[in-house]
């Protein structure tokens with residue numbers, strides 16, 4: 001096993017990410033390393049691969065690939081906008097690849113979309129190598145702020161209808177995004193029908209104590225549900241997401257928006273309203289690990 005000059009785990013042209021206490025790995029055959037830099041916050045690499053197109057890595061961990069990013073971005077972008085009765089303001093903390101913004105701008109009823117990403121270099125690198133993901137950033141409703149989401153959220157009260165936490169794993173400067181204190185601040189920043197969503201890792205490769213995330217959410221929000229979407233590039237594929245709200249049930253879709261969503265979902269690769277209605281029916285292990 002060799003580390004090339006970019007410090008990535010590459011062997012015979014294969015890039016590998018190790019996880020689950022470094023006992024399991026996923027590998028991708030690569031054509032080339034398109035970009036590599038160390039920003040103020042993390043190492044940012046972009047690989048060109050044979051199987052999954054371009055691949056964004058942060059500190060050697062897979063973040064976004066051309067091949068499967070639509071799953072993550074569509075479920076995070078359309079579930080809350082189809083449940084909330086009248087969403088006007090949305091916030092994404094993290095998400096510097098722009099993928100969720102791309103989905104939000106498809107909803108004409110949204111008036112403000114704020115992206116608060118701690119590392120502006122992630123946004124710039126994504127603009128250069130993932131132009132489809134970042135295609136929504138030029139929409140006039142979108143504001144991009146290079147700030148720490150843990151601090152930013154304290155400046156907002158009763159302002160956002162939807163808040164998405166699209167962060168890296170709960171480590172270093174992202175750890176604060178998985179705490180009860182942070183979830184309380186998010187709750188204060190949400191309006192009365194507010195919805196919060198976050199990625200919550202793989203229950204079968206639980207390295208962070210996923211139940212703890214959900215217990216923290218349940219200590220703040222009356223409604224806490226979970227669902228899954230397959231992410232080929234994430235550890236073990238079986239990825240989970242949390243839906244938390246002040247009262248709205250995620251399986252109650254807003255009928256007034258059906259016609260508009262019928263149009264939007266024609267252009268989508270994963271999300272549709274039938275999938276949405278069934279997404280919260282969980283397997284036993286998913287129920288056990290999340291307590292949902």
Ligand code: SAM
Nearest residue numbers: 094095096117118119122148149167168173174
């Ligand atoms: N969808 C990917 C996943 O689930 O692994 C995450 C993609 S997105 C690129 C993650 C972003 O969260 C990174 O760009 C990172 O800089 C940002 N981030 C981490 N901690 C943050 C914080 N405290 N405030 C704002 N952004 C943060």
